[in-house]
Amino acid sequence: MKVLFVSANIEQITLPSLPVGLGCVAAATERAGHEVELVDLMDEADTLPTITAAMERFRPDIIGVSVRNIDDQSMENTRFLLDEAKKVVADCRAVSDARIVLGGAGFSLLPEAVLSYLGAEMGIQGEGEKAFPILLDHLERGTDLSGIPGLYLPDRGLQGERAFTKDLDEFPLPEGHLLGAAEVGNLDMMIPIQTRRGCPMDCSYCSTATIEGRGLRRRSPEVVADWIARRHGAGFRRFMFVDNTFNIPAAYAQELCRTIAKEKLDISWGCIVYPGVGDRDLVKAMAEAGCAEVSLGFESGSDRMLASMNKRFDTKAVREFSCMFKDQGIGQIGFQLLGGPGETRESVEESFAFVDSLPLDVVKLSIGVRIYPNTALAKTAIEQGVIAPDDDLLQPRFYIQKGLEEWLRETARRWMEARPHWFM
Numbered sequence: 001m002k003v004l005f006v007s008a009n010i011e012q013i014t015l016p017s018l019p020v021g022l023g024c025v026a027a028a029t030e031r032a033g034h035e036v037e038l039v040d041l042m043d044e045a046d047t048l049p050t051i052t053a054a055m056e057r058f059r060p061d062i063i064g065v066s067v068r069n070i071d072d073q074s075m076e077n078t079r080f081l082l083d084e085a086k087k088v089v090a091d092c093r094a095v096s097d098a099r100i101v102l103g104g105a106g107f108s109l110l111p112e113a114v115l116s117y118l119g120a121e122m123g124i125q126g127e128g129e130k131a132f133p134i135l136l137d138h139l140e141r142g143t144d145l146s147g148i149p150g151l152y153l154p155d156r157g158l159q160g161e162r163a164f165t166k167d168l169d170e171f172p173l174p175e176g177h178l179l180g181a182a183e184v185g186n187l188d189m190m191i192p193i194q195t196r197r198g199c200p201m202d203c204s205y206c207s208t209a210t211i212e213g214r215g216l217r218r219r220s221p222e223v224v225a226d227w228i229a230r231r232h233g234a235g236f237r238r239f240m241f242v243d244n245t246f247n248i249p250a251a252y253a254q255e256l257c258r259t260i261a262k263e264k265l266d267i268s269w270g271c272i273v274y275p276g277v278g279d280r281d282l283v284k285a286m287a288e289a290g291c292a293e294v295s296l297g298f299e300s301g302s303d304r305m306l307a308s309m310n311k312r313f314d315t316k317a318v319r320e321f322s323c324m325f326k327d328q329g330i331g332q333i334g335f336q337l338l339g340g341p342g343e344t345r346e347s348v349e350e351s352f353a354f355v356d357s358l359p360l361d362v363v364k365l366s367i368g369v370r371i372y373p374n375t376a377l378a379k380t381a382i383e384q385g386v387i388a389p390d391d392d393l394l395q396p397r398f399y400i401q402k403g404l405e406e407w408l409r410e411t412a413r414r415w416m417e418a419r420p421h422w423f424m
């Protein structure tokens with residue numbers, strides 16, 4: 001079959017992100033024997049002309065659209081981003097009769113609500129490399145779609161239990177032409193690479209388990225290092241590990257870094273780390289492999305709040321961790337998520353003082369916590385009457401501890417005034 005993959009994300013918030021997930025599905029679909037093309041709409045002011053040109057040139061049988069963002073996750077001046085994807089789906093419809101299949105992190109979070117909002121024929125929750133080719137096979141033969149893992153149909157819900165492939169080496173990584181905007185040669189672009197999926201940590205507010213599952217699955221370090229070396233050969237120097245937690249498990253992260261370092265590449269990269277997992281040797285191995293910056297999502301400087309978010313570390317571990325990165329010359333962005341259940345003025349002041357005492361280069365403050373389905377936070381919010389039990393959470397809802405709202409904004413502003421490296 002001829003499959004056109006369309007990345008509907010046009011957002012440049014924080015940094016433009018290449019559609020690596022869509023590229024992975026496209027690579028697996030190509031390997032399964034189909035003809036594929038990928039259109040990345042990131043740089044398009046008006047998406048219709050690009051979509052029209054692609055349809056006329058390629059004439060696809062099926063269109064796969066990735067839906068990454070639903071909203072910007074910010075309680076202050078919230079931006080709802082799904083209308084951008086809605087326009088892309090409408091544009092595809094306007095110029096093609098091909099069936100539209102949705103996927104991506106945003107779709108996986110709220111499959112039924114997104115499917116109905118965007119008006120597509122179907123969607124696949126979770127990883128698409130295995131399920132999408134199975135779906136194509138069924139569509140080609142005109143057979144019944146029930147049983148396909150992770151497939152959602154409008155008004156008929158989930159058709160088959162989701163599958164989580166254990167060994168990610170079974171799936172190809174996307175090469176040049178399936179890497180979205182990188183193919184046009186923007187060599188400054190940060191190239192995303194995912195080495196593992198799934199998170200067992202269960203933070204009270206986090207949506208990762210819904211998107212990727214709880215069980216950790218990985219690619220072998222050699223496969224990852226080879227892929228990075230090929231991109232390096234093509235002229236790219238900046239990379240970002242998009243794994244939720246680069247350092248879990250620590251032994252794997254260390255082996256990965258050693259394997260990358262052996263390639264002796266002139267690269268720099270960033271990643272997201274979970275405080276308290278791994279030691280000095282790991283941080284040293286990261287520096288030697290090119291790590292230039294880590295996102296340290298410790299979220300609070302109050303031990304009581306950390307425990308209430310189900311974090312498996314305390315402030316002492318955060319400090320030790322932060323100092324290890326400082327010692328290795330690795331830059332750090334610290335993240336604070338303020339206003340969750342149980343937050344008080346004291347815990348906020350405690351957090352700010354703690355953050356202030358760490359060797360962080362940048363600090364991102366978020367006030368209010370986006371409520372995602374299947375989380376402990378959603379349960380609390382329902383129990384406290386913050387959201388209705390039947391709220392599908394498509395329109396962003398936030399939890400903020402009652403009575404703190406104005407005070408928290410004011411206090412954050414006051415602390416930020418004298419700290420230009422802090423932002424909201």
Ligand code: B12
Nearest residue numbers: 011013017021064066069070071103104105127128207242
């Ligand atoms: C890394 C990351 C970032 C990095 C991106 C770096 C980069 N260069 O790409 C940074 C820090 C910059 C970032 C920024 C933002 N992010 Co972010 N990010 C992530 C994270 C952790 C991983 C995304 C990723 O690359 N995954 C790896 C790829 C391989 O997976 P994937 O894209 O999901 O694709 C798989 C499946 O979804 C599926 N699939 C994908 N497409 C398709 C298509 C079809 C047809 C099919 C069948 C299947 C399919 O198969 C793929 C392969 O298995 C996710 C959380 C998560 N676990 O998903 C949040 C996440 C995507 N981000 C989110 C948000 C909100 C943002 C920001 C808006 C935050 C902000 N205010 O700044 C910005 C937006 C950036 C932008 N320009 O779009 C939210 C989106 C949900 C929402 N509320 O909208 C997520 C889900 C986190 C969350 N809270 O739940 N992010």
